[in-house]
Amino acid sequence: MKSVAALPVTHTQPAAQVTGPPVVLVHGFASSGAADWPADRWSEPLAKAGRETFVVHLPGHAGGPAAESTADVTTGNLVRRLADGLPSSRIDLVGYSLGARLAWDLAATRAVPVRRLVLGGMSPTEPFGMVDLAAARAAVRGGPSPADPLTTAITGMVRDQDADSLLRVVEGLAREPFDPAARVPRVPTLFIAGEDDPMSQGIDRLAALVPHALLQRVPGDHRGALTSEELRTTVFRFLDV
Template identity: 50%
Template sequence: MTGAPEIALSITRREGTGRPVLFLHGLASRARLDWPDAEWDPVLADRPAVRVDLPAHGDSPAVGALSTSGVVDLLARAVATACSGEEIDVVGYSLGARLAWALAGHPGLSVRRVVLGGLSPMEPFALVDLPAARAALAGGPAPADPITGMILGMATLPGNRPEALLDLIEGLASQPFDPAVGAPTQSVLLVGGADDPMAQGIDALAAAVPDSRVVRVPGDHLAAPHAPEFRAAVAEFLAED
């Protein structure tokens, strides 16, 4: 795992029995917000739960404009330390799903099943006008581009570090998500909210994955991961041999 800097991410493990489940949250959030114990403890039963704050999120440090492969290496190193050679299942949402796509094939990990929620087949970060976003942060006019405005709005939510998040977006955009490259070879569950435009392309993503299925649940991009139907689909999928 040579592509990652020597930076320690914030990672917690709730002990239990059986195969650990790794949870990767979305942009401008953090592990405890996207994967609260009250929602996921009943799903996991006694299985170990591993939750990571992604770089520049929550209690994890900023990493500057690190490329996607560098971020994935950083994640893999943290997870390998927390799981010590164990086979794991991975559940990612939005940005977490984008990273889980690549993490599934990382040589430093053994991944059995992958859940990809709220994943877009396109690379939204490449569309962000970073100079306009940074100018707005410095007190300039709001970005005219709606995607940039949306991302900036998420980055500036209370508790976030907007400058660090924009740096992260710059690094991820330098190595865009491409469904034609590195598709997971494991069994994959693709989950999208019925009212989430970002997830409307998950059928196309499924076509790129040899062993996949698609489930749609109620809600938009923010509500879908907290829907009971989302948790039920994940529980059923992870319970399979």
């Protein structure tokens, strides 16, 4: 079987005496590490607080490799590639949207030892399996708009990026749909959702699966919640920063 490379990371060393485990940050679909976790809001204050950080760059996204084949970006392969680029010591793991879905599996499978887990903007369902990939691929090449709203939304998200790679990511994730009941993280977990975020509706059902999990709602929609000061403050508090 072909070996797939570890995912690249942006690594920031602590700027003070180490106060806790490294913090790993995983971005969402059709976004990027720089967009979701800007250094001045995340890695720099974490470094000043004595925390090492790793910002992961997913395939098909800015900073990450192209998705050369669908098989390389199935859920299982993404989790393995993510783990391969991280330290083998215990970490604190933070994911948002797609990053939260991958972080769930990373912690649940114990691919790396996780001390604390933060899952933000997470959907309890598998959206990518409902995308009409043929219609999406035709649309990004100038064809007609897809008939269904979800495929239209995905098309709009990928159109001005590496659309071929991103649609391979969609296809790869759909091959191994998210099934939260199949494996559950067994570490202290914080769920965060925007009060006006339709994508995280039902996140309380996910929180109920994880023993002693916390659920915090913050102002904003899917993007607004991530950029809010309330979310960052809540995450830092949970991670003892």
